[in-house]
Amino acid sequence: MSEHAVIAVEHLGKVYSGGFEALKDVSLDIRRGEIFALLGPNGAGKTTLISVICGLVNPTSGRVLVDGHDNVSDFRAARERIGLVPQELTNEAFVTVWDTVSFSRGLFGKPKDPAHIERVLRSLSLWEKRRNRLITLSGGMKRRVLIAKALAHEPEILFLDEPTAGVDVELRRDMWEVVRELRNSGVTIILTTHYIEEAEEMADRIGVIRRGELVLVEEKRALMRKLGRKELTLHLHSPLSDVPDTLAHHDLALADDGHALVYRYDASRTDADEDDDTANIAGLLADLEAAGIHFKDLHTRQSSLEEIFVSLVKERQ
Amino acid sequence: MNLQESKSALRNARHMNLESVKTLYRAEMARSLRTVLQSIVSPVISTSLYFVVFGAAIGTRISEVNGVSYGAFIVPGLIMLMLLTQSVSNASFGIFFPRFSGSIYEILSAPMSYIEIVLGYVGAAATKSVILGLIVLATARLFVPFSIAHPLMMLVFLLLTAVTFSLLGFIIGIWADGFEKLQLVPLLVITPLTFLGGTFYSIDMLPPFWQAVTLANPVVYLVSGFRWSFYGIGDVSVWLSLGMILLFLCVALTTIAWIFRSGYRLRP
Secondary structure, three states: OOOOEEEEEEEEEEEOOOOOEEEEEEEEEEEOOOEEEEEOOOOOOHHHHHHHHHOOOOOOEEEEEEOOEEOOOOHHHHHOOEEEEOOOOOOOOOOEHHHHHHHHHHHOOOOOOHHHHHHHHHHOOOHHHOOOEHHHOOHHHHHHHHHHHHHOOOOOEEEEEOOOOOOOHHHHHHHHHHHHHHHHOOOEEEEEEOOHHHHHHHOOEEEEEEOOEEEEEEEHHHHHHHHOEEEEEEEEOOOOOOOOHHHOOOOEEEEOOOOEEEEEEEOOOOHHHHHHHHHHHHHHHHHHHHOOOOEEEEEEEEOOHHHHHHHHHHHHO | OOHHHHHHHHHHHHOOOHHHHHHHHHHHHHHHHHOHHHHHHHHHHHHHHHHHHHHHHHHHHOOOEOOEOHHHHHHHHHHHHHHHHHHHHHHHHHHHHHHHHOOHHHHHHOOOOHHHHHHHHHHHHHHHHHHHHHHHHHHHHHHOOOOOOOHHHHHHHHHHHHHHHHHHHHHHHHHOOOHHHHHHHHHHHHHHHHHOOOOOOOHHHOOHHHHHHHOOOHHHHHHHHHHHHHHOOOOOOHHHHHHHHHHHHHHHHHHHHHHHHHOOOOOO
16 A cells, blocks of 8 residues: 555455456555546446445455555444445435435434535535425436535545436536535545546546456556547648658648648657657648648647547457 | 454444434434324224224124233234334335435445444334334223233333344345335235234134144244233243243344345345
8 A cells, every 4th residue: 555545455356146256356546635537338347346445345355445444344434534426316205405415424423513514515506405305306416415415424535436427518517626626625536437528527547447457547647648649630722632752751641532631640758759749740841831732720639538448448358 | 354453343343333323213213204194193093993893893792811801802912913014114114225226325335333224223113113002002092991910021022022023124124125025024924923823812712733833923922922911811921922032033133143244135
């Protein structure tokens, strides 16, 4: 366990009674204060991993330390630090928002603190709905209630299992804002998601899990730099039928029936190499000028985390 | 387990998380209040109907049983019938519903020991059953005159039966994987055993062969002991009744301990 790890997962294995091996020797450190996104296809083991850490599933082998406390032998100290927002909307229908959030606080052994509950409800825009029964709330609001319940006992670590599944775009952005604010207040956040955009938008580090194995853990920026591709597209004044020989040493391709020239280059450059990139582009532009090829517009794009993720999973298959 | 872990385990065992138990207990009690018609009014009405039909209407035509009027004779049995069915139904629904809805995750991820979870759920279910038992007792007094010879023992039987059958209900609520199974044991096991357990008759009234068969019915011991606390008469010795209840209690506690240790249907 590294000094900064708030959660240390050590050689965790889980075989369900039917024989399905959901986790294979998973080891992972979660750093205090980070947002860690766990990505993986359906059935990869994301929820099992979260469930073992939170005490919902018994591991077959290995152990989990939460802030140094073993989550089995010292389960009280481990669990009181954790808040969990499950994937499914699992509220009791007939209780009010206020009651269910207060219930969650009491369940974790914390004394009543209406001021804290009010803060949580206000931060999630639920204050106006505090007297509403859960059955009367929309799906998005119910998901907020689940977050409020998880925050009721002031956890240091928050697990969000697919927090924005089935949530509309606007609400999703609101949720991201809430998660960022939580991180700013010092809460460590671990989220699983299908929306790679979500990981790209929010995570500090990314873990990719596939068939129960943690295949990669990397800083998001480093991952995108290392595995990402950049692309420069030049929209030409006059279409070309072929790439001229004088430009053959650049990695160029024609697109849009010869109306566009696409230049692909590797983004896996260290900072020291960045000048080379610039030099390459500058060289390309100079060569274009010399060849009498003029362009009216240009744009660049970097491959998304989704493309990286898909290529990673394919590569390992 | 190293020294540090042993110390932590000991600390966990010693320290009771009372706030969590109270929260769970209160939430379960509040659920009954939200459904007061189903939880309280319905069993009181159905038991009252038994008194009207068997006590007042038919009972007047039946001679005394062991020196007790038939109306008064069936009072302990009817309270026991209601106590068993309500304890099982309250406790089984209490734990089954969060399993069914998925909200059980919150209980299992809370810093609560198994004992605390059981105390919260079973404590609330047993409390409701005892309150109902006392309400039915008071209701019965409106229909037939009777007195209680051993009130303290009556309360002991009431409490022990409520706790034991709430534990049984808790086990059923964990075992059941659908609403059908949830109803199966109360309908097919508890109700028939209670009806055949001497609720409406003394087992002396049966032919010798059926008397012997009836002694295999555990409910006989509960009804007999409870009736003894009212009128000082029972089909079997009061100590045998008490011993049998304590035996059921131990079996239920052992089963629950196994459920939690193995994670059966709760922690895969």
